[in-house]
Amino acid sequence: MDTIIYNPPLIETPLDIFIHSAGITSRKSQQYAQASPFYNICYYIRGNGTHARNGARALPYGPGTVAVGEPGIHYTRIPRDSDSIDAQWINFTGPKADEIFSRYNTPAPHLFFAGNDVEYLRYFTMIFRALKAGTPDDTLSACAMLLPLIVETLRRKKAARRTTAPDEVNAFTAFCRKRLHETELPLDEFLARHRLSYESFRKKFRRDTGVAPRDYWLMAKLSEAKRLLKSTGLPVETISGKVGIEPPAYFSRLFRKKEGVTPTEFRERDIV
Missing domain, CATH: 2.60.120.280 (Regulatory protein AraC)
Known part of the structure; x- marks a missing residue:
């Protein structure tokens, strides 16, 4: 960025x-x-x-x-x-x-x-x-x-019921951003490390962010893809691999579904 x-x-x-x-x-x-x-x-x-x-x-x-x-x-x-x-x-x-x-x-x-x-x-x-x-x-x-x-x-x-994001929420967002290249979210690893049950964590995360943990992970992947599209000249195929959404054809379809434009169209349009 x-x-x-x-x-x-x-x-x-x-x-x-x-x-x-x-x-x-x-x-x-x-x-x-x-x-x-x-x-x-x-x-x-x-x-x-x-x-x-x-x-x-x-x-x-x-x-x-x-x-x-x-x-x-x-x-x-x-x-x-x-x-x-x-x-x-x-x-x-x-x-x-x-x-x-x-x-x-x-x-x-x-x-x-x-x-x-x-x-x-x-x-x-x-x-x-x-x-x-x-x-x-x-x-x-x-x-x-x-x-x-x-x-x-x-x-x-x-x-705000809390002064900032709960520790587990901050920890999970950082956990996600370090694993954007992975195709599957190792959620069990995170839950075991923090001694959390899936259901209690899912409810807490959704309450404080408005989205489910896996949905946040996908949003983080797409956010990183948009950053790479705007700030680098990397081919769409390379960006697809860097954010763990493959194959590239699936990445393009998903990107268009979520953003309303293809990755190439997003890169070319003039937005902040």
Whole structure:
């Protein structure tokens, strides 16, 4: 995944909300401790570690975790050794942001688990697409789309029963990502290692992510396939093997069924 950063010009807007920067970060994760002048919503695609707000007890983050930041509040992120990070984020300010946070925000938890929720992630996709276009009208559209993202984020944050993904959920998502090349998910191995029964783990995983364990594994495979299609020139046949969905003809049929386009069409179309 490539790093993409948008710095839209500040424009006069009746919405009273301003996007200062946004983007997709992909890099070696580094520890940081800072207080930002902006509100921030950050969705972690990859990477694990701990995250603390104003020196409070550090909470674990992992793929699918959303962190919410507020101006002037000190945050510390400590990545797990050797972990890289992929994340989507938006920095913003404005009277309307102040009003929404004043009405809906709860100080704790500052993290919650969204999983691979397509509807939630669509907000980021649409905002980034507008920012990429770069015109004043598109920037205004991005600010307008930010408003429902903020409200939905704070709603989920308030409703979160847990401060982040349960340990078993984070462990399983990491387990899956290390085995994307395998054709069969060694779920029994994971369950034995963590002393879990299949039925109890399936219910817990589905409750916290909205999908079954095997469905998540397939989603992770397709996510990696999309990354390879966009960031490399590897043939579709090679990508099919790298994500363990073979033969290539089956991979292409499955990809089209899930994504609505063939792998080649996905590679060629211009999307964020």
